[in-house]
Amino acid sequence: MLLFMKAMTIGEVAKAAEIGVETVRFYEREGLIAEPPRRRSGYRQYPADTVRRLRFIRRAKELGFTLAEIGELLDLRVDPTKSCADVRTVGRAKMADIESKMLDLARIQAALTELVRTCRGKGPTSDCPILDALDEQEVKRGDR
Amino acid sequence: MLLFMKAMTIGEVAKAAEIGVETVRFYEREGLIAEPPRRRSGYRQYPADTVRRLRFIRRAKELGFTLAEIGELLDLRVDPTKSCADVRTVGRAKMADIESKMLDLARIQAALTELVRTCRGKGPTSDCPILDALDEQEVKRGDR
DNA sequence: ATGCACCCTGTACCTCACTACAGAGTCAAG
DNA sequence: CTTGACTCTGTAGTGAGGTACAGGGTGCAT
Missing domain, CATH: 1.20.5 (Single alpha-helices involved in coiled-coils or other helix-helix interfaces)
Incomplete structure (x- = not known):
């Protein structure tokens, strides 16, 4: 239930995914997660499924995949030719x-x-x- | 025979130890090898046993020791209380x-x-x- | 209305072990 | 005496994966 509908701040997704706020921004710079929409204030507003994606990254990392490889895995997932x-x-x-x-x-x-x-x-x-x-x-x- | 008496340039010790010239200077900065005497020109003049020391470092690295740990090993060798x-x-x-x-x-x-x-x-x-x-x-x- | 936690960007820094210059000077063979 | 290989110092960059500010602005509960 928690994962649906509610836009989250960067602090919330970071906590939910058990990684640091700075790391979330870092992954964004690296292209592992999409740039989210912003509020008027500039605050990032994450859809709740970003948490899943961040957890995916964390788990793949635990299996020894590099961030580049994780990027490939994430790309494979959305490529219908693969x-x-x-x-x-x-x-x-x-x-x-x-x-x-x-x-x-x-x-x-x-x-x-x-x-x-x-x-x-x-x-x-x-x-x-x-x-x-x-x-x-x-x-x-x-x-x- | 080769290892005795003859002072060597940095290029010679590097080649003999199978590492790069820049790496030798790097190890000097890190304190793993002593600063050698110099010629008037500023060229480093290495005693031949520097090659042994450099090889020691290379082999210890192959065994997974970090440079800091190798420094400790080298220190142990000359410490009579150890x-x-x-x-x-x-x-x-x-x-x-x-x-x-x-x-x-x-x-x-x-x-x-x-x-x-x-x-x-x-x-x-x-x-x-x-x-x-x-x-x-x-x-x-x-x-x- | 104010205090505090949170967020923003940009940049710098961390570890580890090198590696790569730039710009200058030196050595030795031919 | 010239040429080319070598050496010097100093600084900066690499890669991987972050982490740590500084110097601001924002959200919200009291």
């Missing part, structure tokens, strides 16, 4: 993206584990095998 | 850090997998379950 498959393609691309980040982190974690393992934790830093390793060894890297 | 255990502590902290990033990514990956799974890839974007989900669902989040 299909659900296009959305899925974007989702799959992001999954590949995240997979690759996870592999990077796993490789780093393995290298760190090995370094920490070699260190007995005794003696001066001048004899530390971790520091020695950083001094001498190449860090293996995955293909990127 | 021990190998202190280095290991820094390493373990970074491992925890990376672990937490991996958990975040895994959570995101799971959510994306589920979204993509629900999408048959047919029909208009207006009926896309992925977009619908972003519109309606809360994304579960881990404690951070």
Whole structure:
């Protein structure tokens, strides 16, 4: 009920979407949300469904989409020449993206584990095998 | 042999360490490497072991350490009151850090997998379950 | 009618790790 | 002695995604 009919101020939509007022204006500048109508005073008057859109943005961000990608998703939604498959393609691309980040982190974690393992934790830093390793060894890297 | 005795220009150390000349100057400003002596002309004259230090920085970066953390590691190395255990502590902290990033990514990956799974890839974007989900669902989040 | 919370624009600032000039001077080979 | 590659300082810009003012104006409850 709350979401219908009532024009909202920027503070109201921001609070409802759980983001900051400045962020709402920022998204407007970035073209993620439309410029709303204004009162005579210049105050922005948001239709209530702006809250949905802002929440969409917030959730997509939580899934690791960049603002540019979120813009694409929002565009897909209103483009009648695009299909659900296009959305899925974007989702799959992001999954590949995240997979690759996870592999990077796993490789780093393995290298760190090995370094920490070699260190007995005794003696001066001048004899530390971790520091020695950083001094001498190449860090293996995955293909990127 | 190459690493002993010969003073090097900034271009030479940069090339040997496989980083850019501007980056070397940047690290100097950041305090990661010492200010080297200069020629009359003002040209920097690097002792050859600067290359080792720069490589240390590069490798530590590959392991996910920030420049601030690398500065700490470099400081630990010359501080006689610190021990190998202190280095290991820094390493373990970074491992925890990376672990937490991996958990975040895994959570995101799971959510994306589920979204993509629900999408048959047919029909208009207006009926896309992925977009619908972003519109309606809360994304579960881990404690951070 | 007045006080306070809110809104406006514009600009600057934040983190991180560089990168890119501009405009000047220097080095070394041919 | 000239040419071209290199170096110097200082400043500004990048990208991503905001955040923080300053210096105004507005809305509304009391």
